[in-house]
Amino acid sequence: MRHIISILLENEAGALSRVAGLFSARGYNIESLTVAPTEDPSLSRMTLVTRGSDQIIEQITKQLNKLIEVVKLIDLVEGEHVERELMLIKVVAATAEDRNEVKRLVDIFRGNIVDVTTTTYTIELTGTGDKLEGFMAALADVKILETVRSGVSGILRGEKSLHI
């Protein structure tokens, strides 16, 4: 099953490689991983998407908790949560027909065109992984030049929060 592990960790050099090293050393898989500082500059927030049986996920959370730099963590899929991913996608939009079609799809998916040339559009789109993939599928007739995805970020719904 897919799990989204949300981690507060010390914003220190090496903390990220400790997490990544743990996953490779113990043979766990990482589907995506994002990390950036929080409103408290001494802390980073990491969102890590992984798959595994309940037993493996239990081991992953226990092993992560053992890392000295990990302050706190939760598995977001245990409760109600919001997850979002940002995608930037550059497509060929050279003909009037293509430009119209892409613009229409971007509107339907509530994305933004953030950069335009005479032959390309660069689109910004936010949503769940399913939505991003749905958008790419809708672009089937358009030539995609490149895609950049941020990986999943997630947060608990309601008043509960992950903080120290």
Added chain:
Amino acid sequence: MELSGADILCRSLADEGVKYLFGYPGGAVLHIYDAIYRQDKVEHILVRHEQAATHAADGYARSTGKPGVVLVTSGPGATNAVTGIATAYMDSIPMVVITGQVPTNMIGNDAFQEVDSVGITRPCVKHNFLVKDVKDLAETIKKAFHIALTGRPGPVLIDLPKDVTADKCEYIYPENIDIRSYHPVTKGHPRQIKHAVEMMLEAKRPVLYTGGGVVLDDASQYLVELAQKLNFPVTNTLMGLGAYPATDRQFLGMLGMHGTYEANMSMHHTDVLIAIGARFDDRVTGNIEKFCPDARIIHVDVDPASISKNVTVDVPIVGTVGSVLKDMLALLAEAEQPAEQKEALAEWWKQIDEWRAMDCLKFTQGDEIIKPQYVVQKLWEITQGDAFVTSDVGQHQMFAAQYYKFDKPRRWINSGGLGTMGFGLPAAMGVQLAHPDETVACVTGEGSIQMNIQELSTCLQYSLPIKVISLNNRYLGMVRQWQEFFYQSRYSMSYMDALPDFSALAESYGHVGMRIEKPGDVEGALIEAMKLKDRLVFMDFVTDQTENVYPMIPAGAGLNEMILV
């Protein structure tokens, strides 16, 4: 007054109560070695190879419970130390390792003797630090000792660039430290402990299966009290030997791959397994599918990640072994052992004694060739079971574990988890330094001893009267045994040709050498060696080349599927 980083390091170690620093100098640590020269609080022990420094510190830690401390230079100094760090990590031994590093402005430039020590050791330390500012140094050292010693203990590495050891700042050693992300659990959950005690009192065929955690937490007395109060049988893992007195009636011997018949059969038939400070290692469980088929399992461990890692348990208890055992004893003080259980235990002991009657460790010592078991057994008799025994890895290690009956904890010093050949002699140095008046025997083989034999020189320098008991069968015995059993006796690279005359070699290092070839000479030689209180004696026992370690559970088999002879 402002001090240099090098002086701060020495002062911090002294303030931390460090007596011995095991190390080897080099370019990146020259400022530190100069600071060592100018102080007299911490004694530096100069080894002959950095791996030996880590093993010596490890032996010191295992035999005392205090952290072992190591100082090596950057690059090859650090990489040589890695084997010893990994050894300590696998067996949860508290250790602080200081590695020199190239100056901060050269890090990442492929400078001379530069290696990413923090990166290389990350998977085999409990934690590590790179100190980039001398102002952080004292606090980092305090943190390192705190992390190494608390929770599940382990090695912590501090990488110290050369310029930081020259930079100066005010020295203040913190009294206390709080790391917000690190608060290991100590007390077990009261409801879980109550649940466990209830389950223990319902057991008909209980077994206490205990490991290195009991030794590390100095909790032997509570284990003994618990076992004897309830009349439960006890088996120890390789790492746990000595936690329960081996000569006691309730002790079943070691369990696992080379465990006793009675220990493994009891494990297979138990209905309530009480695992304490043990981690269900594959050498203990055999085939997981066949492990303890009828048992409900209670597991006490300070490391939550050790619980339900290999075997799913029914009652997990996270806490230090000593604290949980004390809580269990407090509950048991108020409870009456049910008469039903007493009856069931009488039956259980009857069954166990039948298994015990198989006498699975019996061997016959003839007149011609020395049996390795015989040497260990005589060593046990002559030292009255009271020596510190270190070992290397292989057949001799198993013979030592099986035939030396440890009645006290911290006397059996071996590399259980990583299985590091070359561990025994340097570990013995650390043990002997910590216990100058005690007998320290290093049971080894002609293969293992050659992996760190250069330390005979260190032993001479510091007058360490270790008794090296080498069981020399001219084979890498355990490799040979597996090749005999599982590779149709194709002895690929397991034969040790071109061996030195070990006795003469020891003599040339300034020690006493003996070569013992006849069974009749074993006892006399051991007695003579033990009389040489202030000398290292290297005893080269020429042993049976074909002897195997029994019982044995082949890989993939269950604990009830032992090969007995």
